[in-house]
Amino acid sequence: MTDAPAEVAGRIVVDGRPIEFADGDSVAVAIVRTGEVPGHGGCLCLAGDCGNCLAEVDGVAYVRTCQVAARPGTVVVRHPAGGKPQLPVVDWRDLTLMPVGSKIAVRRTEADVAVIGGGSSGQSAVEAARSAGRDVLLLDARDGSEVVGIYPGPSIVARDPGGMLHVRADEIVVATGSVEIQPACPGSDLGGIVTAGAAERLEAAGVDLGRVVHVGRELLRFEGDAGRVSAVVTVGMDATETTTPCETAVVDLGRAPRDVLARMSRAEGVSAVGPAAEDQPLPAPPRDGVVCPCMGTTVDDLEAAWDQGYTDLELLKRASWAGLGPCQGGACLPHVRSWIAARTSGPPPAPFTARPAARQITLAEAAADVAIDAFRRTPLHDEHLTLGARMDRFGGWWRPWHYGDAVAEYWAVREGVSVGDVSTLGKLVVSGPDVVEALERIYPCHVADIKPGRSRYALLLNERGHVMDDGMILRDAETRFTLTFTSGGAANAEMWLRDWIQTWGLRVHVMDRTMSLAAINVTGPLVKTLLARLGLEDAPRFLGHIRAEIAGVPCHVMRLSFTGETAFELHHPLDGSVALWRALMDAGRDLGVRPHGLQALFGLRLEKGHVIVGMDTELDTTPRRLGMDWAVRMEKPAFIGRASLERTAKLDDSRRWVGFSMDGEAPTEGSPIRSVENGEIIGNVTGSWTSPLLRKALMLGWQRRTPFADRVEIDGREAVVTPTPFYDPEGHRARA
Amino acid sequence: MPALEPVEGWRVVATPSALDGARWNGDDVDVLRIAPDEALALGATGVEIDDPDAIVEPEAGFSVAMLDVDDWHGVVDHIDWPLPEEPTVLAQGKVAGVPARIVLGEPTLLVVQAAYANELRSRLGW
Numbered sequence: 016m017t018d019a020p021a022e023v024a025g026r027i028v029v030d031g032r033p034i035e036f037a038d039g040d041s042v043a044v045a046i047v048r049t050g051e052v053p054g055h056g057g058c059l060c061l062a063g064d065c066g067n068c069l070a071e072v073d074g075v076a077y078v079r080t081c082q083v084a085a086r087p088g089t090v091v092v093r094h095p096a097g098g099k100p101q102l103p104v105v106d107w108r109d110l111t112l113m114p115v116g117s118k119i120a121v122r123r124t125e126a127d128v129a130v131i132g133g134g135s136s137g138q139s140a141v142e143a144a145r146s147a148g149r150d151v152l153l154l155d156a157r158d159g160s161e162v163v164g165i166y167p168g169p170s171i172v173a174r175d176p177g178g179m180l181h182v183r184a185d186e187i188v189v190a191t192g193s194v195e196i197q198p199a200c201p202g203s204d205l206g207g208i209v210t211a212g213a214a215e216r217l218e219a220a221g222v223d224l225g226r227v228v229h230v231g232r233e234l235l236r237f238e239g240d241a242g243r244v245s246a247v248v249t250v251g252m253d254a255t256e257t258t259t260p261c262e263t264a265v266v267d268l269g270r271a272p273r274d275v276l277a278r279m280s281r282a283e284g285v286s287a288v289g290p291a292a293e294d295q296p297l298p299a300p301p302r303d304g305v306v307c308p309c310m311g312t313t314v315d316d317l318e319a320a321w322d323q324g325y326t327d328l329e330l331l332k333r334a335s336w337a338g339l340g341p342c343q344g345g346a347c348l349p350h351v352r353s354w355i356a357a358r359t360s361g362p363p364p365a366p367f368t369a370r371p372a373a374r375q376i377t378l379a380e381a382a383a384d385v386a387i388d389a390f391r392r393t394p395l396h397d398e399h400l401t402l403g404a405r406m407d408r409f410g411g412w413w414r415p416w417h418y419g420d421a422v423a424e425y426w427a428v429r430e431g432v433s434v435g436d437v438s439t440l441g442k443l444v445v446s447g448p449d450v451v452e453a454l455e456r457i458y459p460c461h462v463a464d465i466k467p468g469r470s471r472y473a474l475l476l477n478e479r480g481h482v483m484d485d486g487m488i489l490r491d492a493e494t495r496f497t498l499t500f501t502s503g504g505a506a507n508a509e510m511w512l513r514d515w516i517q518t519w520g521l522r523v524h525v526m527d528r529t530m531s532l533a534a535i536n537v538t539g540p541l542v543k544t545l546l547a548r549l550g551l552e553d554a555p556r557f558l559g560h561i562r563a564e565i566a567g568v569p570c571h572v573m574r575l576s577f578t579g580e581t582a583f584e585l586h587h588p589l590d591g592s593v594a595l596w597r598a599l600m601d602a603g604r605d606l607g608v609r610p611h612g613l614q615a616l617f618g619l620r621l622e623k624g625h626v627i628v629g630m631d632t633e634l635d636t637t638p639r640r641l642g643m644d645w646a647v648r649m650e651k652p653a654f655i656g657r658a659s660l661e662r663t664a665k666l667d668d669s670r671r672w673v674g675f676s677m678d679g680e681a682p683t684e685g686s687p688i689r690s691v692e693n694g695e696i697i698g699n700v701t702g703s704w705t706s707p708l709l710r711k712a713l714m715l716g717w718q719r720r721t722p723f724a725d726r727v728e729i730d731g732r733e734a735v736v737t738p739t740p741f742y743d744p745e746g747h748r749a750r751a
Numbered sequence: 752m753p754a755l756e757p758v759e760g761w762r763v764v765a766t767p768s769a770l771d772g773a774r775w776n777g778d779d780v781d782v783l784r785i786a787p788d789e790a791l792a793l794g795a796t797g798v799e800i801d802d803p804d805a806i807v808e809p810e811a812g813f814s815v816a817m818l819d820v821d822d823w824h825g826v827v828d829h830i831d832w833p834l835p836e837e838p839t840v841l842a843q844g845k846v847a848g849v850p851a852r853i854v855l856g857e858p859t860l861l862v863v864q865a866a867y868a869n870e871l872r873s874r875l876g877w
Contacts, residue, residue, distance in 0.1 A: 123828060123831075384829070384847075387848060388848070389848055389849045389850075389867055389870040389871075389874075390870065391864075391866035391867055391870070392866055392869050392870070393866065394865070396869070412866075444764075444806050444808070446764075446804045446805075446806050447804045448804060494804060495804075495806075522804070524764040524765065524788065524804055524805065524806050525764065526762065526764040526789070526806040526808065528808065528812075530812050530864040530865065530866045530867075531762070531808070531810055531811070531812030531864075532812070588809065588811045588812075589757075589811045589812050589865055590757065590759070590811040
C-alpha cells in the first residue's frame with residue numbers, strides 16, 4: 016500500500032514528516048500514496064464533495080486537501096481526531112494599531128446570467144442564454160472559480176486565483192452535476208474506503224491501492240483493523256453475509272444531485288439544471304453506524320431526535336446535527352431522506368437547506384472588502400493614544416479603557432481633578448410648541464416643571480415599562496430641550512423619539528447632535544478651581560446648565576455627576592475639542608489632573624450604585640427591579656410604559672438588582688451569585704470593582720430568587736447585600 | 752489620494768416649507784437636504800428661516816471629499832446599493848459600510864460624519 020511516486024516532484028510536510036509527491040498530486044492523493052489518510056477516516060471522494068479529507072494546509076484549517084495541489088514545502092497538519100483545530104491566540108493591546116494582514120482582492124461584476132459549472136448541462140445553459148442575447152458569466156471550479164455561496168439578490172460569492180469575486184446576476188443557473196453517494200453503515204468511518212470515482216483518480220495517479228474490493232448496494236458493513244478497513248461484509252438476496260478481506264474498499268452506491276449551492280437559495284432567479292436538478296434513486300435506509308461523517312451523527316442520533324418529535328427534515332437536521340458540517344449534506348442528505356422515507360413509509364422529504372460556505376474560506380476571505388460595523392472615533396482619539404491609552408470598542412465607539420493605571424485615574428477623580436472623554440454620549444435637541452407634551456408622554460418623570468437652565472435625570476421606558484435607556488433632560492428654553500442618552504443607546508433612542516412624535520402628530524423638531532458635539536467630563540473636588548482658571552467663574556449649581564466659553568471654546572456646561580464627585584460635562588463643537596482638552600490638561604497640571612478611562616469610570620459609578628443601561632440591565636428590566644421607582648412618577652396621567660407598570664406593580668417580582676460587598680479582590684464581572692444555603696445559582700454579578708477607598712470588593716448584580724437573600728456566595732466567598740450608594744450616600748460630594 | 756477634510760457649515764431642522772424658503776449666507780454653499788425637515792448647508796455662514804422653532808446650529812461634525820472621475824470610480828466599488836442616475840441628487844447610504852452622503856456631479860461630493868472619517872479613509876485605502 017505504501018507507494019513512493021515513480022517520479023518525485025517534491026515533498027510536502029504532513030504532521031511534521033516530509034512525504035514525497037508526484038507531479039499532479041493533490042495533497043490528499045500525496046497522503047494516500049503513503050498508505051495513510053488525509054483526515055481521520057471515512058470514505059474519500061477526492062472530488063471536493065465530502066468533508067473526509069479536511070486538514071490544515073499552510074496554516075488554514077478545514078481545507079479540502081483533495082482540491083489543493085501539492086507544492087514543495089506545503090505544510091499539512093491533520094485536525095485532532097474528533098476535535099477542532101486550535102485557534103491562534105491574539106493579544107493586541109491596541110486594536111486600532113493592529114497590523115493589517117495581506118489584503119485579499121475583491122472584484123465585483125454583474126451578469127444577466129451566471130452559470131455555475133462548466134459541464135455539459137452548464138455549457139447548454141451558457142449557449143441558451145447567449146443565443147437569447149444575454150450577458151453570461153461562467154464559473155467553473157475546474158478553472159479555479161470555486162463558488163462559496165449563493166445569497167439573496169441573487170448574488171454569488173466565489174473564490175478564484177485573483178481573490179474573491181462578488182457577482183450580481185439577474186439569474187443564477189446551478190449546473191454542478193452529481194456526486195457519488197457515500198456509504199452510511201457500520202465501519203464507514205474507517206480509512207481505506209474510497210468512491211469509485213476516487214479509485215479511478217488514484218489509479219490514474221499510479222497509487223497502489225493494494226487488495227481492492229468493489230462493493231455496491233449489497234454493502235452491509237465494513238470491518239477494520241487499526242482504523243483501516245480490513246474487510247467488506249455484504250448481504251445477498253438470501254440474507255447470507257459474505258466477508259471479503261481487502262486493503263481498499265471501492266464503493267459504488269449510485270449518484271445524487273450535487274445540489275449544495277442550489278439548496279442555499281430558494282430565491283427567485285436561482286435554478287438548477289442537469290444532474291444537479293435530477294431526482295436520483297436514494298440509497299437503502301441506513302440501519303446503523305455513522306450517517307453524517309462531518310458531524311459524526313449516527314443512526315441512533317437520528318432515532319433519538321425523531322423520538323423527541325423532530326420529525327420534519329429541517330428540524331431533524333438541527334436536532335441531530337446531520338448536515339450541519341462542512342459538506343452541508345453532500346454526504347448524508349440522501350441517507351437521511353431515505354431513513355425518513357422508511358420511517359414514515361412515505362415519499363422522501365424535500366432536501367434540506369444548505370448554508371454557505373460550500374468551500375471553506377478563511378475569515379480574511381469572508382471579510383475581504385465586506386463592511387462590518389464601523390466604530391467611531393471621537394476628536395480626542397489621537398490625544399488618548401498620545402497619553403498611552405489602551406483603546407477598546409464600547410457602544411459603537413473607540414474609547415480609552417485606561418491610560419496605564421486605572422487606580423491612579425480613580426484617585427485623581429476622588430481626590431483631585433480628572434478629565435474624561437464623553438463625546439460618545441447621545442445628544443438630541445428637541446424644539447417646538449408641543450415639545451413639553453411630547454416629552455411628558457415619552458418620559459416617566461415630570462418634564463414641565465424643569466425650569467430653563469435646569470435638568471433632570473430620566474429613564475426611557477418602552478410600552479412594557481422596561482428600561483431602554485437613560486440620560487438627562489436639560490431645558491434650554493420654554494420650547495427647547497437638550498436630551499442626552501447612553502453611547503450605545505443613542506441611535507435607538509433617537510428613532511424612538513421620532514417615531515412617537517410622528518405617531519402623535521406633535522409639532523416637535525428633532526436634531527441629532529451626537530456626532531456634531533464632543534464632550535469632556537471634568538470631575539473631582541478641585542474641578543471648580545480648574546475651570547475657573549479657564550474662564551468659568553460662575554459655575555452652575557448641581558443639575559444646572561449654562562452656555563459659557565471655556566479656554567475660548569463655546570461650551571454647554573452641564574453640572575451633574577456620574578462619578579460621585581463634583582462634575583461638569585463640557586459639550587462643545589468638534590473643532591474645539593483638542594484645544595479644550597489640552598487647555599484642561601495644561602491648566603490642571605499643578606492640580607495633578609490626569610485623564611480617566613472607562614475602567615476607572617465604571618469603578619467610580621459602581622461605588623455610587625449608578626446603573627449602566629445595557630450592561631446592568633436586561634431586556635425586561637423594570638425600574639422596580641433596579642430599585643429606581645423614584646425615577647417614575649405614577650401620578651402622571653400618561654407616559655409610555657405607565658399602564659404596564661401599574662399592572663405589574665400589583666404582582667410579586669422575583670428579581671432585584673442590588674449591591675453586594677465582601678473582603679478581598681473583586682470577582683470577575685458575570686460571576687454567578689450562589690445561595691449560601693445550598694450553592695444554587697440565584698443571580699449574577701453585572702459590575703465588580705475592588706474599591707481603593709473602601710478597601711473591599713463591591714459588586715452590583717441580580718438576585719433572581721425570593722425571598723431575597725441577605726448573604727450570598729460569590730467567587731467562593733461570602734458576600735453581604737449592601738445598600739447603595741456604597742460611597743457618599745447623601746450625595747454631598749457631587750453637590751459640593 | 753482624495754482628501755477627506757473637516758468642513759464647516761450650518762445645520763437646520765425646520766418645517767419643510769420653511770426650509771424650502773431658507774436664505775443661506777455665504778459663498779459657494781452646498782445645501783444637502785438630508786431629510787424633508789433637515790438641511791446641512793456646507794460652507795454656509797448663516798441662515799434666515801421662517802420658523803420660530805427651527806433648530807439652527809453651526810455644524811463642524813462633517814468631513815467632505817471632492818472626487819474627480821477617477822476618484823469616484825474607486826469609491827463606486829465600495830457601494831452595493833443602486834445610485835440615482837440624475838446628477839446633483841443627494842444619495843444616502845453606506846460606502847464601504849460607513850454611513851455617508853453623496854452628491855453626484857463634477858466633482859462628486861462624498862460627505863461623512865467626522866467620527867467615521869478615519870474609518871472610511873482606511874476602508875477606501877486613502
